[in-house]
Amino acid sequence: MTSILELNGVTKTYKQGHEQLTVLDHLSMRVDSGEFGAILGPSGSGKSTLLSIVGALTRPSSGEVIINGCNVHAMNGKEQTSLRLKEIGFIFQQSNLVPFLTVEEQLLLVGKLTKQKDGLQERAVELLTHLGLEERLSHYPEQLSGGEQQRVAIARALMNEPKLILADEPTASLDRERGKSVVDLLVKETKERNIATIMVTHDETMIGKCDWVYRMG
Numbered sequence: 001m002t003s004i005l006e007l008n009g010v011t012k013t014y015k016q017g018h019e020q021l022t023v024l025d026h027l028s029m030r031v032d033s034g035e036f037g038a039i040l041g042p043s044g045s046g047k048s049t050l051l052s053i054v055g056a057l058t059r060p061s062s063g064e065v066i067i068n069g070c071n072v073h074a075m076n077g078k079e080q081t082s083l084r085l086k087e088i089g090f091i092f093q094q095s096n097l098v099p100f101l102t103v104e105e106q107l108l109l110v111g112k113l114t115k116q117k118d119g120l121q122e123r124a125v126e127l128l129t130h131l132g133l134e135e136r137l138s139h140y141p142e143q144l145s146g147g148e149q150q151r152v153a154i155a156r157a158l159m160n161e162p163k164l165i166l167a168d169e170p171t172a173s174l175d176r177e178r179g180k181s182v183v184d185l186l187v188k189e190t191k192e193r194n195i196a197t198i199m200v201t202h203d204e205t206m207i208g209k210c211d212w213v214y215r216m217g
Contacts, residue, residue, distance in 0.1 A: 001032035003066075004163050004196040005054065010063035012049055023049050026063070029214060033163070036190045036197045037212040040204070045217025047200040048168060054198065055088055055166050056080040068163050085114050089157030091186075093169040095149035097141040103128060103152050104137040110159040127155045131185065147178035154185060158193070165190070165197040171206055179206060 012024040023046040031037060039047050052058040054065055056072045065072040068087055072080065084090075097106055107124035116123070128137060131151045141149055150170060157165055167186060171179030183199070187209045190197040199206070207213050 001034065003030055004033050004035075004068060005029075005031040005198075006064070006066040007054070008064040008066070010050075010053060010060045010065065012046070012053065012058070013061045024053070024060070028063075031164075031196045031198065033194045033196055034191055035211045036187045036209065037199070037214065038207045038210045039198060039200045039214045039216060040202065040207060041216030042202055047202075047216055050216075051166050051168050051198065051200050054164075055090065056084055086160060087163050089160060089162035089165045091150070091153050091157050091165065091167040091170045093172045095141070095146075095153040097149060097152060097156075099141055102138050102140055103133060103144070106152055106156050107159045110156055114160045116160075124155075124159065127158055128152070131155050145178075146174050147181060150174065150178075150182045151185065154182070154189065158189060163195055165195060167197060167199040169200055169202070171201065171203065176205065179203070183209065 007027055007029045010024055010027045011022070014021045014023065027050070039050060041047050049058065053060050059073055067083065070083065072083065075083065098109070101109065104124055107127060108120060111120040111124065125137065128134060131154060133148065133151055133155065136144060136148060144152065171182050174182060183206050186197055186199065201207065
């Protein structure tokens, strides 16, 4: 197995008045290709902070984050932006789709940002068809159900062929049945593409198919 992500002694502290608050304390973990894992914990336990650090959106107070062999926080801002665009796919609690773009255009935008040139439209259509959205290509987000919106968000996250998917509470706005179908889809894509996925959740019912679970708080 290939290591996609390594965390070595990651610590994050914040100043709160005269006190120092430690959110993450010397956290270490390794995630390999083909693994679907969950970070589980209540609100305020540091789950989203951890995901933000892994995604090169927040700098740790100390420690290393290695993605695909690269030390993320030794990079400059431009290099981190490039890493996020090329190596990481993000999925959020709300699908965060652009309201004035059609389903197909959501994916084409990612392709343009990552400077993909050849076969961009074919790739977008292929991905959306693969995820059962072929009838929705010209629909706008408001015309989709919550589950469909999250499937578009998954397709969008896969558009740049990332090595790592970071999913922050991707089922929180869905009912249980739709939530489980979204998790099943993420597991399937992780295994088939031999990538790594980390899902942040507070919901114990969503972790049944995880290869590992890291509990916080």
